[in-house]
Amino acid sequence: MKHIILTGGGTAGHVTPNIALIPALQEKSYKISYIGSYNGIEKQLIEELGIPYYGIASGKLRRYFDLKNFSDPFRVIKGYFQAKSLMKKLKPDVVFSKGGFVTVPVVIAAGKRHIPAIIHESDMTPGLANKLCLSSATKVCCNFPETVNNLPKDKAVLTGTPIRQELLHGNKEHARAYCGFTSDKPVLLVIGGSLGAASVNENVRKILPELLKEFQVIHICGKGKTDESIQLTGYVQYEYVQEQLPDMFALADVVISRAGANAICELAALSKPNLLIPLSAKASRGDQILNARSFERQGYSMVLEEEEITEASLLEAIRKLYQERNKYIAAMSAGKNLNSIQHIVNLIEECIHS
Numbered sequence: 001m002k003h004i005i006l007t008g009g010g011t012a013g014h015v016t017p018n019i020a021l022i023p024a025l026q027e028k029s030y031k032i033s034y035i036g037s038y039n040g041i042e043k044q045l046i047e048e049l050g051i052p053y054y055g056i057a058s059g060k061l062r063r064y065f066d067l068k069n070f071s072d073p074f075r076v077i078k079g080y081f082q083a084k085s086l087m088k089k090l091k092p093d094v095v096f097s098k099g100g101f102v103t104v105p106v107v108i109a110a111g112k113r114h115i116p117a118i119i120h121e122s123d124m125t126p127g128l129a130n131k132l133c134l135s136s137a138t139k140v141c142c143n144f145p146e147t148v149n150n151l152p153k154d155k156a157v158l159t160g161t162p163i164r165q166e167l168l169h170g171n172k173e174h175a176r177a178y179c180g181f182t183s184d185k186p187v188l189l190v191i192g193g194s195l196g197a198a199s200v201n202e203n204v205r206k207i208l209p210e211l212l213k214e215f216q217v218i219h220i221c222g223k224g225k226t227d228e229s230i231q232l233t234g235y236v237q238y239e240y241v242q243e244q245l246p247d248m249f250a251l252a253d254v255v256i257s258r259a260g261a262n263a264i265c266e267l268a269a270l271s272k273p274n275l276l277i278p279l280s281a282k283a284s285r286g287d288q289i290l291n292a293r294s295f296e297r298q299g300y301s302m303v304l305e306e307e308e309i310t311e312a313s314l315l316e317a318i319r320k321l322y323q324e325r326n327k328y329i330a331a332m333s334a335g336k337n338l339n340s341i342q343h344i345v346n347l348i349e350e351c352i353h354s
């Protein structure tokens with residue numbers, strides 16, 4: 001039996017593509033183990049699938065000053081030795097990494113033990129963790145064609161991003177009943193990335209009185225970010241949605257989203273007209289802005305940058321998106337559909353046999 005170690009964590013975007021691969025790997029009778037951090041979001045998401053989970057020490061690699069910069073290197077070194085002994089104990093045939101800081105010691109340990117390691121980069125420009133893994137990796141899967149050109153030719157492969165297949169089979173009536181909505185107004189879904197997005201939440205809440213005249217609103221706010229003081233007809237809030245997400249996507253007529261790579265690929269696969277509000281370059285390396293602009297160029301998305309948001313501009317963008325929804329649906333439906341799951345599983349098999 002072939003044994004694969006999956007790794008990835010920190011935010012859900014570094015876990016859900018691994019989850020999307022699991023059914024296809026199980027179908028091919030792979031034994032699957034997962035290495036993540038002790039307490040990251042990946043622990044809960046993976047353990048509830050019944051996959052053996054191994055936690056290791058993990059530290060964030062920051063480019064800015066923080067007191068933890070002094071203690072985190074020791075955690076990373078500890079994580080490396082833990083990963084190395086896990087490689088010895090579990091003897092995997094291959095490692096697949098979806099990125100995030102916890103994966104750096106895992107991929108390097110695999111390289112040291114001559115175990116093939118495939119890493120996946122879903123953003124247009126590689127994140128710091130994946131950059132550090134590059135020399136130990138056998139192949140790098142990319143989501144954007146633009147990324148392939150910036151990576152070593154013998155390693156980069158355009159695969160797209162694996163999407164959980166259950167997302168494509170939601171039932172809108174189940175979501176309507178779950179949210180207590182009626183069928184007389186369209187539904188706007190607001191989803192702020194796996195950690196939520198405080199500024200998106202705040203701006204949406206400001207225009208709720210106007211918005212609710214025309215739409216019903218499902219607001220996925222992020223952990224600890226719901227506001228129980230707001231109780232309005234046609235408005236529901238959730239922290240993080242798992243089981244009901246496919247149904248909510250099916251019910252949504254239009255979506256406001258952060259421009260995390262996975263979220264936008266899911267929206268494109270579902271042909272959901274969307275307004276992207278990328279995470280500002282002030283709070284990140286600006287990868288979401290590049291993701292969003294690429295989708296805008298392809299005619300899949302409308303983009304509003306955080307700095308451009310006012311109550312009026314946000315309301316106007318949502319109205320325009322709804323009016324022009326068929327244009328976006330047509331562009332996304334015509335988009336090329338990489339069979340990412342199959343592509344990656346084939347690559348995994350090739351790496352084991354080469």
Ligand SMILES: CC(=O)N[C@H]1[C@@H](OP(=O)(O)OP(=O)(O)OC[C@H]2O[C@@H](n3ccc(=O)[nH]c3=O)[C@H](O)[C@@H]2O)O[C@H](CO)[C@@H](O)[C@@H]1O
Nearest residue numbers: 011012013014016122193194195220240241260261262263
């Ligand atoms: C703040 C931050 O660092 N964001 C990064 C992070 O985003 P983040 O982790 O938010 O990643 P994405 O938006 O790419 O993916 C979020 C995933 O969580 C799922 N989901 C979300 C909310 C919910 O209630 N239920 C649920 O299942 C979505 O369906 C999606 O599969 O990783 C992405 C992929 O590398 C990057 O592009 C983002 O810049």
